Amino acid sequence: NAGVTQTPKFQVLKTGQSMTLQCAQDMNHEYMSWYRQDPGMGLRLIHYSVGAGITDQGEVPNGYNVSRSTTEDFPLRLLSAAPSQTSVYFCASNRDRDVTGELFFGEGSRLTVL
Amino acid sequence: AQKITQTQPGMFVQEKEAVTLDCTYDTSDQSYGLFWYKQPSSGEMIFLIYQGSYDEQNATEGRYSLNFQKARKSANLVISASQLGDSAMYFCAMRETHTGGFKTIFGAGTRLFVKA
Numbered sequence: 001n002a003g004v005t006q007t008p009k010f011q012v013l014k015t016g017q018s019m020t021l022q023c024a025q026d027m028n029h030e031y032m033s034w035y036r037q038d039p040g041m042g043l044r045l046i047h048y049s050v051g052a053g054i055t056d057q058g059e060v061p062n063g064y065n066v067s068r069s070t071t072e073d074f075p076l077r078l079l080s081a082a083p084s085q086t087s088v089y090f091c092a093s094n095r096d097r098d099v100t101g102e103l104f105f106g107e108g109s110r111l112t113v114l
Numbered sequence: 115a116q117k118i119t120q121t122q123p124g125m126f127v128q129e130k131e132a133v134t135l136d137c138t139y140d141t142s143d144q145s146y147g148l149f150w151y152k153q154p155s156s157g158e159m160i161f162l163i164y165q166g167s168y169d170e171q172n173a174t175e176g177r178y179s180l181n182f183q184k185a186r187k188s189a190n191l192v193i194s195a196s197q198l199g200d201s202a203m204y205f206c207a208m209r210e211t212h213t214g215g216f217k218t219i220f221g222a223g224t225r226l227f228v229k230a
Contacts, residue, residue, distance in 0.1 A: 031216065040123075042205055043220040050215040058217060090159065094218075099147040099209045102161035103218055 002026050006091050006106035013081045013113045021076040021109050023091030029104070031094040032074040033058070034066065036087040037108075043090060049074055050097070081113045117141065118221035120206055126227045127196045134181070135191040135224045137206030143167075147209040148189040149218070150180065154202040162204075165189060193226075201228045 004025045013019055025032065033048035035058075045058030049068040063085060065077040078085060088110050092103040119138045127133035139148065150162040165173045165180045173180040181190040193200055203225050209218040 033218070035220075040222060042118075042120075042222040043207075045217055045219055048215065048217055054215070056215055056217075059219065088157070092159075092218075094216075097216070099143075099145055099211070099216060100164065100166060101147075101209075102149055102164060103151075103159070103207075104161075105159040108157055 004091055004093055004104050004106040006089075006109050008109060009107065010110050011112070013078075013111065015082060015113060017081050018077070018079050019081065019111075020078075021089055021091070021111070023074045023076065023106060024072050025074075025091075025093040025104070026072065027093060027095065027104065028071060029093035029095050030071065030097060032068070033092050033094075033103070034064070034074070034076045035090045035092065036060065036085075037090060038087050046076065046089075078111075081111075083113045085111065086113045087111060117219055118206055118208055120221035120224050122224045123222075124225045124227065126229060127193075127200075128229050129198060130195055132192060132194045133196055133226065135193070135204050135206075135226065137189045137191065137221060139187050139189060139206070139208050141187075141208065141210050143210045145211070148180065148182070149207040149209065150178070150189075150191045151205045151207060151220075152200075152202045153205065153223075154199075159205075163191070196228045198228050198230060201226060 034046040035043040047066040091106040
């Protein structure tokens with residue numbers, strides 16, 4: 001009963017380093033998304049995908065890349081980390097191809113960029 | 115432009131009393147979904163309640179109800195008989211169509227403190 005799994009849970013990077021946050025879901029959901037959570041700003045949508053091979057930008061896409069080669073996986077790449085990317089990152093999936101259906105969240109990944 | 119507005123950064127409520135958390139939204143879509151999520155101090159996101167834009171009845175889930183006023187574009191969460199375990203961050207969210215897909219956006223949240 002894994003649901004949405006994110007790795008790593010914690011990561012410290014130096015400015016300019018690259019890394020990938022992994023996200024996998026075992027619920028056969030077509031819709032997956034990445035959010036960042038900063039104090040006082042709620043969750044902001046970075047990128048989302050409505051199926052394998054299809055991705056689109058959210059509210060704050062700059063500095064992040066995504067790809068969706070399989071239904072299960074939706075990795076988030078930071079190509080050159082900046083201190084402004086220090087945040088908690090959540091991956092989420094949704095079973096429905098319409099406006100209904102809640103998001104299923106991973107446990108979050110806390111990223112610190114020094 | 116802010117599409118989900120939660121105007122109460124923090125709220126206090128006495129245990130066993132009811133509390134209303136405010137949420138207003140902005141969309142030009144006719145079909146959209148409104149959600150509330152709870153985030154306790156442990157950090158996980160917990161889905162509470164859903165309201166569809168075409169639903170005529172206000173949604174209810176146990177002690178949670180959603181006061182949906184479509185003309186005013188508001189979707190307030192009402193928690194009845196507050197419990198100490200209700201102390202958490204609460205986020206209002208809206209799911210709407212977007213360039214061939216759907217996206218869910220969140221408000222900034224309201225932190226609820228339940229007093230014994």
